[in-house]
Amino acid sequence: xxxxxxxxxxxxxxxxxxxxxxxxxxxxxxxxxxxxxxxxxxxxxxxxxxxxxxxxxxxxxxxxxxxxxxxxxxxxxxxxxxxxxxxxxxxxxxxxxxxxxxxxxxxxxxxxxxxxxxxxxxxxxxxxxxxxxxxxxxxxxxxxxxxxxxxxxxxxxxxxxxxxxxxxxxxxxxxxxxxxxxxxxxxxxxxxxxxxxxxxxxxxxxxxxxxxxxxxxxxxxx
Ligand code: CDP
Ligand code: CDP
Numbered sequence: 001x002x003x004x005x006x007x008x009x010x011x012x013x014x015x016x017x018x019x020x021x022x023x024x025x026x027x028x029x030x031x032x033x034x035x036x037x038x039x040x041x042x043x044x045x046x047x048x049x050x051x052x053x054x055x056x057x058x059x060x061x062x063x064x065x066x067x068x069x070x071x072x073x074x075x076x077x078x079x080x081x082x083x084x085x086x087x088x089x090x091x092x093x094x095x096x097x098x099x100x101x102x103x104x105x106x107x108x109x110x111x112x113x114x115x116x117x118x119x120x121x122x123x124x125x126x127x128x129x130x131x132x133x134x135x136x137x138x139x140x141x142x143x144x145x146x147x148x149x150x151x152x153x154x155x156x157x158x159x160x161x162x163x164x165x166x167x168x169x170x171x172x173x174x175x176x177x178x179x180x181x182x183x184x185x186x187x188x189x190x191x192x193x194x195x196x197x198x199x200x201x202x203x204x205x206x207x208x209x210x211x212x213x214x215x216x217x218x219x220x221x222x
Contacts, residue, residue: 003028003122004137005217006130009144010190011178012151014201018144018209019126025210026124026217029070031117033127033134034097035077036110038088039066041096043079051099061105068117098178101128102185128182131193140220141196142213150202151175 005028007019016032023030043064049056067078077085087093100106107129114134118125127134131141146154152172159166182190192198197216201209 129188
């Protein structure tokens with residue numbers, strides 16, 4: 001039986017950082033479901049299909065092929081066989097992902113892929129609906145969060161580290177907007193599963209979060 005660890009939470013909570021490092025500690029596969037929504041978004045942008053075009057999206061879902069492959073512990077996202085791991089990281093793709101992730105057909109297709117991956121391998125999977133919808137029977141569920149201000153400061157530092165200019169107040173506004181969109185959408189909104197452990201990382205370092213996660217898993221006898 002494959003062990004499944006689900007990590008959900010809002011943008012900037014540290015899901016991908018923590019899920020990736022935790023998967024490495026346990027020698028599990030890290031599954032970044034956000035990357036799948038981003039790959040789908042890139043496809044729609046390339047095909048000129050808008051997030052409101054229900055028919056266009058349905059057809060696109062039928063012909064697109066999105067997959068995750070892991071080479072030496074590094075995840076690659078393939079869109080119709082092309083490695084788009086770097087291309088999907090733009091702001092434009094992120095915004096389209098957030099919009100197209102509200103479409104039922106898109107979610108149906110990607111959730112199916114995510115479940116297939118988790119059924120055959122031990123995974124740490126992060127996203128918005130993993131504990132509530134994708135893997136309702138996950139062995140461990142974590143709802144990772146942090147205050148809006150902390151998350152904004154984290155994103156702000158990431159921009160500065162890349163030598164880019166950034167406006168903290170604007171980032172804070174964007175995060176609030178994205179939270180609202182993810183938490184209030186009709187299908188699979190972001191919310192803490194009843195059996196998820198709440199982990200607030202506002203005052204914790206990455207190491208401290210990882211140690212807390214290890215304790216949670218030990219209690220579950222993983
Ligand atoms: O995936 P998600 O949007 O939840 O967050 P992320 O892309 O992992 O970004 C989180 C940022 O906060 C990264 O720059 C981390 O280095 C930093 N960070 C963290 O993840 N956890 C902490 N306890 C402290 C800082
Ligand atoms: O920018 P950030 O790292 O926070 O987002 P992401 O994890 O790369 O996901 C991009 C977008 O896909 C998010 O804004 C979500 O709306 C959506 N998403 C989702 O709906 N369900 C998931 N399981 C993962 C991502």
